[in-house]
Amino acid sequence: MNLSAPFIRRPIATALLMVAVVALGVASYPLLPIAALPSIDTPIVQVTAQLPGASPQIVADSVTTQLERQFGQVPGLSQMTSSSGVGYAQITLQFDRSRSLDGVSTDVQAAINNTQGQLPASLLDPPVSRRTNPADAPILLIAVRSDVLPITTVSDYADSILAQRIAQIAGVGQVLVGGLQLPALRVQLNPALMASEQLSFPEVRRALARLSVEEPTGQLYGRQQTFALTTNDQLLTAEGFDAAIVAYRDGAPIRIRDIGRTVKAPQDETLAGWIDGKPTVILAVQRQAGANVVETVASIRARLPQLRASLPPGIDVAVVSDRTTTIVESLDDVRRTLLLTIALVVGVIAVFLRTVWATVIPALSVPIALLGTVAALYPLGYSLDNLSLMGLSVAIGFVVDDAIVMVETVVRHIDEGAGPLEAAVAGAAEIGFTVLSISISLIAVFIPLFLMGGVVGSMFREFAATVAVAILVSTAVSLTLIPMLCAKLLPPRRQDAPGRISRAVERMFDRLFALYDRGLAVVLRHQAVTLCVMIATILTTLGLFVVIPKGFFPEEDTGLILGIAEGAQDSSPAAMKAAQQALLAIAARDPAVANAVGFVGAGGPTVTENDGRVFITLKPFGQRDVSVFQVMRRLDTALASVPGITLYMQAAQDITIGGRLSKTQFQYTLTDLDPAELTVWGSRLADRLRALPVLSGVASDRQSAGRTLRLSIDRATASRLGVDPAEIDQTLYDAFGQRHVARLYTALNQYYVILEVEPSYQFGPEALRRIYVRSQSGTMVPIGEIATAVPDVTPLAINHQNQFPSMTLSFNLAPGVTIGTAVTAVEDAAAALRMPPSVAHGFEGNAKAFRAALGGMAPLILLALFAIYLILGMLYESTIHPVTILSTLPSAGLGALLALMAFGRPLDLIGLIGIILLIGIVKKNGIMLVDVALEAERNRGLSATEAAREAGRLRFRPILMTTLCALLGGLPLLLATGAGAEIRQPLGLTIVGGLIVSQLLTLYTTPVVYIYMARLGHRLRRGSTGERPRVV
Structure with a gap:
């Protein structure tokens, strides 16, 4: 059955069908x-x-x-x-x-x-x-500051206008506001003056709550009019609160100014943020799950001019970090790679076929197949990203292969004397089954990727779908448009002598062919040796697969460093602010750094007061000669000079698995019902991990050594004096708890009135002795008479996982170390501790996903091989010859692993995808050899040896051509630089390395395997003449 014949005889319909495919692709491209x-x-x-x-x-x-x-x-x-x-x-x-x-x-x-x-x-x-x-890196960092307005005013506008309006934009999940110092009124009381007036903190608090309110007051109605009732029930100024009466003593009013003062100050004085050493409010925009980063950032940037205009003059709003910058750069690089690949592949076609139309016809299959794929990506809900564009780039080698084989076959028939139409029909009939079987078996390679579960499966499903759709479209193009164009555009057999360049190229091919032919003759005379070489190749490949370092996903240079600064656990807010500013100043001086922003304080992005966040944005790739990882190592050394604080850094990545924010990149979590036992074993494991040379930046989220004063109440004395423990707690909360006692409502925002003791009474344990509580008899009793302050330690944060107390250790990789090596080292360290069964422990986040992916690498490859075997067995109605075709694969795996090891790269998920692709690319060569050999045995009665040699001779040129096309499709990925190069290089390495070694070996080993398999088949069938392949 000739599937191509109807399309060859109906050129207009075929052409219009391809025009429709192109139109759909062009229309879909801007929508992706x-x-x-x-x-x-x-x-x-x-x-x-x-x-x-x-x-x-x-x-x-x-x-x-x-x-x-x-x-x-x-x-x-x-x-x-x-x-x-x-x-x-x-x-x-x-x-x-x-x-x-x-x-x-x-x-x-x-x-x-x-x-x-x-x-x-x-x-x-x-x-x-x-x-x-919360573990995602912010997609946009916006600094808001002013040289003329106080930071409280800047904070008010940043929080009330900018953060609110940005949060409304589609795709924004949260706007974290760092360094926020909202305006507030702080009522600061003098405990000595209060005691002299017989006033307690709770009494003042209750009075303040009554003094400033905003309650509904109703309406009055006249015969013609309605009157809304309003009152001056709110106190909105510090002067108003100072004059407010809170009690009477002997008929005389006691005002706030008599026992303290009211000041305008930040709502939380422990919070602060900076850029370039100046007070700054930092808006860290995080995307909503599933939102498109590029579209979200574009929407925010489009809205920013309008938001700036709504702010008072003197407030500066600047974008200091934009995650989409490197994303767009990376995609632009991939697009250029795509165009370069097309040019290289077309060049290969021109060199091999050396006629204009023989070059143009297969070249046309590339844009049609790519645009057809783009048209399919849109309804599938996929995007234009690094993986899908890499899939398109790699697919160029696939999509042009079928067209090359078709054109080469038609040209051969023309050279043998057939006319273009006759040659197109005959060539399509001859090669159609091969093209179809190659495509079906190639798509079968990706079946395991479609079946992968979890996060990794979701990520690579898009890559597999992109390549599979490209193969389907190219197969359709090769069986319809290409033979039709050959019939219409290829000239009859040329009678004129070829040109000088053509003759030179032909002589080069003749020498290569002669060299191969002689080598093949030698190999066929020493089949046992060749078979041993192939077996050695298989064993070596398996050995390398075991010993090669394993990785998860290439670490990217996104140009953004995320840092968590950890101060001493007893650091005061003032000490923490000074240390954080010193860190930022040193980081900003690095020649590769564009800017460094940061903030400190609990309540928001950080949970403890001794933690701070730092965001270091690097200069564009063209303005720096070091990677983000080199900058981090350089800063580690420089920042070590700042006393009392440690900055843990990690490079922002596009892939973050899990929802836990950690100080460094990879996480290992322990849980235990007993917090004390958890602290003991977690600390021991942390000490062991810090001693491992394969790890760096080992940190813990458990901070259990904060200083505390534990008040031990003498209950007998307190009872005798008539003081309740509840009164003590309420008094302490009023004096030292930053207690919000009232709200002030304005048109822009709501603000708080905060009650506290005067700042001079907030330092040191001795301040507690000057705080009084009221007894039931009305007398004022110093807290020091009924309670003793005992120094103690307390956790600064309490962490849970699934409701159990938890402790998470995080770490980075030492230079040159893979995650596979680190995971093994951490597991060995944990096993050596022999922790009790009550302590559960294991990896989380990216490290956990790596463990799952590592266990699936070998099964994934085996499943791909099994899927191909099944498809080929059904196509050829044989259990023997699929093995012949699969015998081409070990040498490709060997080349891929050698290339990765030569360049010091681990076998990560991208490299694994490269190996899966190699299975599809290399087995095409085996299919072309087996098809010709089977035809020679069945139709011309050649022996297996003669058929194998003729197949090698006849298919040498098309195999060389298609291999070069695929190799050149991977070469630009191998040579990639700039944004996203870390993702593209492993794919290019495996493809190029695998194809080079495979091309050198399989052209010799496959004929030998074919001969052995043919003999085995003959013995099994007891003299049967052979198998006739058929499409199932």
């Missing part, structure tokens, strides 16, 4: 979203709550645990992590990928509503849920 990588987001929701002044233990017990109990009942919850700090709780909920983000958001909000009655009344606001992953 642009991204760094395929979307692999899992539904993640983050919940935060604030309880100002509460210790981490109180926050964990009264807020976090209550919420966790409700969240644990939400269907599809796969992991729940939480962190409770001073006055702040943060819970991250990660769900199964089968659940929609909208659905889980609704369920989470319902759980929050169910918890409201169990939460403390002093909770600042109801818990807030956001659809964002």
